Amino acid sequence: MSVADLRINGERLWSSLMELAQIGATAKGGVKRLALTDLDKQGRDLVVSWGKQAGMSITIDQIGNVFMRRAGRNSALPPVMSGSHIDTQPTGGKFDGNYGVLAALEVVRTLNDHHIETEAPIEVAFWTNEEGSRFVPVMMGSGVFCGAFTLETAYAAKDTEGKTVGDELERIGYKGTEVPGQHPIGAYFETHIEQGPVLEDADKVIGVVPGVLGLSWYDCVVTGMEAHAGPTPMGLRKDALQVATGIMQEVVNIGNRYPPYGRGTVGMVQVFPNSRNVIPGEVKFSIDLRNVSSELLDTMHQEILAFVEQTSNNSGLHISVERVSYYPPCPFHSDCVDAVRNATATLGCSTMDVVSGAGHDAIYTARLAPSGMIFVPCKDGISHNEIEDAKPEHLAAGCNVLLHAMLAKAQRI
Numbered sequence: 355m356s357v358a359d360l361r362i363n364g365e366r367l368w369s370s371l372m373e374l375a376q377i378g379a380t381a382k383g384g385v386k387r388l389a390l391t392d393l394d395k396q397g398r399d400l401v402v403s404w405g406k407q408a409g410m411s412i413t414i415d416q417i418g419n420v421f422m423r424r425a426g427r428n429s430a431l432p433p434v435m436s437g438s439h440i441d442t443q444p445t446g447g448k449f450d451g452n453y454g455v456l457a458a459l460e461v462v463r464t465l466n467d468h469h470i471e472t473e474a475p476i477e478v479a480f481w482t483n484e485e486g487s488r489f490v491p492v493m494m495g496s497g498v499f500c501g502a503f504t505l506e507t508a509y510a511a512k513d514t515e516g517k518t519v520g521d522e523l524e525r526i527g528y529k530g531t532e533v534p535g536q537h538p539i540g541a542y543f544e545t546h547i548e549q550g551p552v553l554e555d556a557d558k559v560i561g562v563v564p565g566v567l568g569l570s571w572y573d574c575v576v577t578g579m580e581a582h583a584g585p586t587p588m589g590l591r592k593d594a595l596q597v598a599t600g601i602m603q604e605v606v607n608i609g610n611r612y613p614p615y616g617r618g619t620v621g622m623v624q625v626f627p628n629s630r631n632v633i634p635g636e637v638k639f640s641i642d643l644r645n646v647s648s649e650l651l652d653t654m655h656q657e658i659l660a661f662v663e664q665t666s667n668n669s670g671l672h673i674s675v676e677r678v679s680y681y682p683p684c685p686f687h688s689d690c691v692d693a694v695r696n697a698t699a700t701l702g703c704s705t706m707d708v709v710s711g712a713g714h715d716a717i718y719t720a721r722l723a724p725s726g727m728i729f730v731p732c733k734d735g736i737s738h739n740e741i742e743d744a745k746p747e748h749l750a751a752g753c754n755v756l757l758h759a760m761l762a763k764a765q766r767i
């Protein structure tokens with residue numbers, strides 16, 4: 355059999371996903387396995403035991419990232435790595451993150467089945483606390499790994515009960531010894547459910563991911579004057595909410611002005627005093643702008659600032675807008691994007707480009723090594739929800755793409 359004909363075992367992948375999903379299974383069919391809990395330890399132990407059964411050696415770093423290695427012919431080469439995370443949201447699903455880890459494991463199992471050697475080693479990784487639900491910041495393990503923040507910062511992060519990451523890692527036995535980031539990576543791939551509706555809407559099986567949207571977050575406060583809703587004529591009001599709604603509409607307009615990847619969202623609004631017969635005196639709201647290139651995101655940034663200034667001048671109300679978070683767009687390395695695209699061609703998959711609107715560990719690995727992602731559809735585009743669902747045949751197709759993308763890199767590096 356030629357390597358091009360090689361296929362993963364979709365039933366084995368599915369049954370491993372279902373078995374892992376038993377740990378922390380919820381009544382509604384989801385999973386609650388928060389980072390560094392006893393359940394996370396059980397999940398980690400299970401995946402590590404599968405890795406050992408597949409003949410892999412295990413390395414754990416100081417932030418609890420786990421690397422499972424299948425040797426290559428040339429151990430001096432940096433590994434071709436794939437993985438994701440196995441922690442979940444409190445009302446999470448079976449596939450977010452878990453699919454990326456178990457698809458990578460399935461690639462190794464398939465290579466074992468067929469006694470296929472690769473030039474570079476293959477590694478399966480799972481990163482600590484990607485979800486950021488119990489401990490902030492999100493994407494903690496991969497973030498420490500790439501130096502986005504320090505190990506000390508991560509260790510000091512506390513959950514609502516005051517327990518720290520450092521202590522909890524120690525407690526569950528996953529505080530390793532390797533210095534984060536000192537683990538070479540030749541190339542990194544991550545398979546993931548799309549977490550959006552684009553693939554399903556277009557009836558495509560594989561999303562080739564050219565990159566991840568950058569985001570710019572703002573807090574906006576409009577200050578007006580509270581007054582009685584009855585006695586105060588329309589022309590004599592300083593209605594903070596009326597002024598704020600103009601800005602909110604412009605946020606959406608800006609998102610629409612830069613298709614296909616422009617996004618403009620107001621997701622959080624607080625009205626003061628929030629009383630039926632009082633003209634609102636103050637409105638606080640969030641602004642979330644996203645796009646795929648730094649230039650477009652910067653244009654959107656300038657436009658919202660200019661609009662706010664103009665609105666303040668026109669209304670005479672004080673308006674503050676402060677940028678509170680910024681992640682630049684992350685274009686993936688063309689070598690990895692091409693490897694994914696070529697694999698879809700080899701396999702004859704229906705495919706389209708889909709940018710990622712959500713954060714993933716691959717954003718951080720991309721700072722250190724060529725990285726790429728593969729998306730598969732999820733039902734109704736829903737994730738971070740117990741009803742999150744995906745079709746076995748789509749998961750298998752994504753895993754086959756991963757197999758061939760990794761094989762191309764592992765033989766060539």
Ligand SMILES: [Zn+2]
Nearest residue numbers: 439450451484
């Ligand atoms: Zn995820």
